[in-house]
Amino acid sequence: MKAYEIRNSFGLENLERVERPEPEPGPGQLLVQVSSTSLNYRDLLMVDGRYNPRQPLPLIPLSDGVGKIVAVGAGVGGFAVGERVAGTFFQGWQAGRPSVAAVRDTLGGPIDGMLAQRVVLGESGVVRVPDHLSDAEASTLPCAALTAWNALVESGGLKAGDTVLIQGTGGVSIFALQFAKLFSAEVFIISSSDEKLERARALGADFCINYMATPKWGKEVRRLSGGGVDHVVEVGGAGTFGESLRAVRLGGQIAVIGILAGAARELDLTRILMNKLRIQGILVGHRQSFQGMNRAVEAGKLRPIIDGLFPFSAARDAFERLRSGAHFGKICIGVREE
Ligand SMILES: NC(=O)c1ccc[n+]([C@@H]2O[C@H](COP(=O)([O-])OP(=O)(O)OC[C@H]3O[C@@H](n4cnc5c(N)ncnc54)[C@H](OP(=O)(O)O)[C@@H]3O)[C@@H](O)[C@H]2O)c1
Structure with missing residues (x-):
């Protein structure tokens, strides 16, 4: 064969x-x-x-x-x-x-x-x-869909009407968008491409932000969501984690999935404890x-x-x-x- x-x-x-x-x-x-x-x-x-x-x-x-x-x-x-x-x-x-x-x-x-x-x-x-x-x-x-499902539903406990921030438009991220919409969640998505954002909008994304044009997208998500989102689907890693900490609400959670934008960087832990955040590593x-x-x-x-x-x-x-x-x-x- x-x-x-x-x-x-x-x-x-x-x-x-x-x-x-x-x-x-x-x-x-x-x-x-x-x-x-x-x-x-x-x-x-x-x-x-x-x-x-x-x-x-x-x-x-x-x-x-x-x-x-x-x-x-x-x-x-x-x-x-x-x-x-x-x-x-x-x-x-x-x-x-x-x-x-x-x-x-x-x-x-x-x-x-x-x-x-x-x-x-x-x-x-x-x-x-x-x-x-x-x-x-x-x-x-088997891999991308289950990872997104695990991040949002199995480990994340996603509920109807929750708010979700998704990074990028690759395999894991688009499944996260689809699962979030299955739960009637409000979806914020960031991408390097306006064209991809339009496609994400057609799939139901509610708020679309170009992370190249808006490098402080975490602040923007916080503003648009009125205080931060319930869930962040983190595929960027070290390069995006700081903005994710800004984007998430008090008591919210960040599912750590990927390290597309680096694996290590200095991190101020204050925001995690002061905002009672849940940081959850995901393994498919x-x-x-x-x-x-x-x-x-x-x-x-x-x-x-x-x-x-x-x-x-x-x-x-x-x-x-x-x-x-x-x-x-x-x-x-x-x-x-x-
Ligand atoms: N922990 C696990 O169990 C698990 C399982 C599956 C995947 N992963 C990891 O998750 C990541 C994504 O996997 P994938 O298969 O979905 O990859 P992929 O299909 O190649 O998707 C990558 C997308 O991520 C976006 N991206 C890249 N850098 C970014 C940044 N700095 N900020 C925001 N978005 C960024 C880009 O979206 P735009 O083109 O829209 O900008 C890019 O198209 C990888 O690191 C992978 O190893 C982990």
């Missing part, structure tokens, strides 16, 4: 299409014929060798993928041939608080990921995906949460926003598109027999 591997060394130029032996499901495992995959920022870091420079190679990249079960191993009870499933980001985290062992095996590094025609996954490492979604749409759910989410999110996606007939669907032969172009930062929502790669 065909797959992509980061071969002997890191770098997109070393992402190569290869022939791999046909995988076979062992006891408790499923063989999945992959139909679509999607990219996350982490995948780019992984290919570049910036996520974990000690990651053993070769590695099949991508944590997100969906496909049909084509064979089941001995003892599989919960799934049958023909069902459509997505792999879970953490192959071992089923529910509850994470343990070191539960968050060790993640698809697309350290263990092989989804950019292959067929993959073998444990039956506890997959979930069914909503019927109304195309394969490409369904393939966007567990399988039970994925299943709960899928019920909400189904009930709300939510359709993930796809920036582009690349053919399997153009996998590198998909990574380049992600690197460019020009995308809005998710980038997918289709996987077909060729």
Whole structure:
């Protein structure tokens, strides 16, 4: 079967299409014929060798993928041939608080990921995906969608009518916008692009701010919201955290997800304690949460926003598109027999 591997060394130029032996499901495992995959920022870091420079190679990249079960191993009870499933980001985290062992095996590094025609996954490492979604749409759910769901709903306790600040218009952020609107939340969104802000407005964003034109956007969000928002979806990290602290209301919370604008900077903690803030680190989410999110996606007939669907032969172009930062929502790669 065909797959992509980061071969002997890191770098997109070393992402190569290869022939791999046909995988076979062992006891408790499923063989999945992959139909679509999607990219996350982490995948780019992984290919570049910036996520974990000690990651053993070769590695099949991508944590997100969906496909049909084509064979089941001995003892599989919960799934049958023909069902459509997505792999879970953490192959071992089923529910509850994470343990070191539960968050060790993640698809697309350290263990092989989804950019292959067929993959073998444990039956506890997959979930069914909503019927109304195309394969490409369904393939966007495992990492970005679950992260946004976890930030706002599972850990965040989002309630109808809450106010939410979202940073940027990438994969996690656009899902956060969609979930926030599912709860009739009032959404503030910042982006480097007026054009992307218009697209966010069309998806229901209530207040749109260009963070290049308004670098003190935290103050502006505070003013527009009449004292600060209930939730901040933090993907910028050190470079945005100071403004997030200005944007959040007394007793509000900041979900710390990404470090796109840096990982470390001096921080005055006074605002956190004086405003009784809750700062919550987010680590994608567990399988039970994925299943709960899928019920909400189904009930709300939510359709993930796809920036582009690349053919399997153009996998590198998909990574380049992600690197460019020009995308809005998710980038997918289709996987077909060729
Ligand atoms: N903790 C977790 O479990 C977890 C899970 C998923 C992702 N992440 C992290 O979350 C981040 C986003 O991931 P993703 O896959 O959604 O990435 P993505 O699709 O590449 O989105 C990146 C977007 O972030 C926005 N952005 C960049 N710098 C910004 C800044 N200084 N201020 C505000 N917005 C900024 C940009 O939006 P505009 O173009 O609109 O300006 C950019 O398009 C990454 O750091 C990723 O590693 C963490």
